[in-house]
Amino acid sequence: MEERIEEAYELKKAKYQDLADVYRDRGWRTWIFTVEVGCRGFPSQSVWTMF
Structure with missing residues (x-):
């Protein structure tokens, strides 16, 4: 699993x-x-949620 994906999500949002x-x-x-x-x-999971 990649690191900082959750942090990247919050920063972009x-x-x-x-x-x-x-x-x-x-x-x-x-x-x-x-x-x-x-x-x-x-x-990340957000990609699958978006699709």
């Missing part, structure tokens, strides 16, 4: 949360889908 909030305030429906793939090619 926080990075784009403000942008998603701006567009929600404008009446758009927005979702944040993060995709984390480790250096050895292991996709």
